[in-house]
Amino acid sequence: MNAEIIAVGSELLLGQIVNTNARFLSRQLADLGINVFYHTVVGDNPDRLKNAMGIARERADLIIFTGGLGPTKDDLTKDTIAGQLGKQLVLNEEAMRSIELYFEKTNRVMTENNRKQALVIEGSTVLKNEHGMAPGMFLATADSKFMLLPGPPSEMEPMFLKYGQPAIESMTGNQAKIESRVLRFFGIGEAALESEIEDLIDKQGNPTIAPLAGDGEVTLRLTARDDSKDTAQALIDRVEAEIMDRVGEYFYGYDETSLMIELSKLLKNKNLTVSAAESLTGGMFQQELTSVSGASSLFKGGLVCYSNEAKIGLVKVNPETIEKYGAVSGECAEELAMNAASLTNSDIGISFTGVAGPDSLEGHPPGTLFIGLHVKGQPVHSEKLSLSGSRTAIRKRAVKFGSQIIINRLSGTRKL
Numbered sequence: 001m002n003a004e005i006i007a008v009g010s011e012l013l014l015g016q017i018v019n020t021n022a023r024f025l026s027r028q029l030a031d032l033g034i035n036v037f038y039h040t041v042v043g044d045n046p047d048r049l050k051n052a053m054g055i056a057r058e059r060a061d062l063i064i065f066t067g068g069l070g071p072t073k074d075d076l077t078k079d080t081i082a083g084q085l086g087k088q089l090v091l092n093e094e095a096m097r098s099i100e101l102y103f104e105k106t107n108r109v110m111t112e113n114n115r116k117q118a119l120v121i122e123g124s125t126v127l128k129n130e131h132g133m134a135p136g137m138f139l140a141t142a143d144s145k146f147m148l149l150p151g152p153p154s155e156m157e158p159m160f161l162k163y164g165q166p167a168i169e170s171m172t173g174n175q176a177k178i179e180s181r182v183l184r185f186f187g188i189g190e191a192a193l194e195s196e197i198e199d200l201i202d203k204q205g206n207p208t209i210a211p212l213a214g215d216g217e218v219t220l221r222l223t224a225r226d227d228s229k230d231t232a233q234a235l236i237d238r239v240e241a242e243i244m245d246r247v248g249e250y251f252y253g254y255d256e257t258s259l260m261i262e263l264s265k266l267l268k269n270k271n272l273t274v275s276a277a278e279s280l281t282g283g284m285f286q287q288e289l290t291s292v293s294g295a296s297s298l299f300k301g302g303l304v305c306y307s308n309e310a311k312i313g314l315v316k317v318n319p320e321t322i323e324k325y326g327a328v329s330g331e332c333a334e335e336l337a338m339n340a341a342s343l344t345n346s347d348i349g350i351s352f353t354g355v356a357g358p359d360s361l362e363g364h365p366p367g368t369l370f371i372g373l374h375v376k377g378q379p380v381h382s383e384k385l386s387l388s389g390s391r392t393a394i395r396k397r398a399v400k401f402g403s404q405i406i407i408n409r410l411s412g413t414r415k416l
Contacts, residue, residue: 001034003037003064006056006066007019007067008066009043019039020153024160061144064147065148069134069150070151071116090120095118095128099117118135120137121148125167128159128162131154131159132152132154145171178223179225181222182222184217184219184253185220186404193220193247193250196246197220207222216396259407266410274406275340275343275344276351278304279311281352284399288403311332315343330370331382332370340374350402369384
């Protein structure tokens with residue numbers, strides 16, 4: 001079975017919001033063994049929606065619409081689809097009562113146009129909206145199946161999982177299962193990684209291997225199809241093992257994780273605390289770390305020391321170190337890391353100092369940076385890196401390198 005997802009809303013075309021619904025639905029449909037070959041976005045225009053629907057009916061068995069089920073005049077999805085199918089809109093009493101109860105509970109006056117949200121296409125299976133007002137719908141014709149879902153993800157996602165997915169499963173019966181796994185790598189470029197596994201990519205079939213680069217990282221999505229979920233996962237396991245034999249030293253996690261999440265897990269498992277002194281990154285490491293749930297148990301605190309005065313006054317770097325070696329130096333980075341740990345009584349201190357650009361500093365070109373690392377009971381160490389890209393990209397990648405340097409030290413793996 002092939003599916004197409006049509007998102008309705010001019011705000012999507014204007015770039016005011018991102019179409020996260022299509023990503024969510026594609027993943028859910030893949031788990032059901034349903035191919036999604038097209039994502040379409042159409043504005044709040046009945047003629048263009050009719051045209052998009054007509055094209056979709058030629059190439060998809062299942063068409064899922066998101067958005068356009070609300071009470072305003074530009075919410076025209078179900079009106080347009082009903083018209084194209086030659087069906088009427090009828091009032092769903094259960095949905096109408098749910099809408100009335102919402103206004104009663106919130107002590108608000110219900111305007112007449114809210115009744116529009118309780119209208120459904122005749123003959124459709126109504127999908128209850130437990131997180132909003134407009135219900136969804138599922139109906140079939142001789143040649144196509146249609147599902148209408150609300151636009152807000154907070155309404156659409158639970159509706160699909162609780163009501164939409166079972167409706168599709170009852171229609172499809174047994175379908176091949178599609179299993180996916182994302183492998184995440186850092187410290188190796190996309191081209192270099194691909195060259196290491198080029199023969200595996202060339203001979204791929206089932207599973208497939210899809211490389212993707214972004215934010216200084218490389219991911220590989222492995223996807224397998226089989227009637228059995230266990231068999232599909234076994235196919236992925238086999239290919240993953242071959243990949244790890246070649247580039248496993250750069251691997252750091254699966255699926256939706258991040259370097260900072262993996263670092264947090266490692267610190268918690270080892271019952272260690274960390275602090276930071278940041279010049280180049282201006283507090284980005286601390287911001288990323290504290291965005292992870294449970295950071296209070298492992299992050300003692302940190303200092304942003306952008307100026308030399310702050311490095312000396314706040315972090316107690318010896319003025320002679322900066323005078324002799326410069327602020328952009330391994331020696332300065334090492335003192336920053338040691339003193340960050342000492343001042344906050346942390347097990348680990350990390351520091352970032354360097355040149356984000358666009359201008360040079362102390363004779364160093366943009367992208368030159370030093371990351372200092374002090375782990376209690378071990379010699380202090382610094383890494384020199386030369387990164388390329390924009391000022392923002394350099395700072396973001398510096399934080400990722402810092403996370404990986406700590407992970408490597410604590411886990412005993414290779415240095416970057």
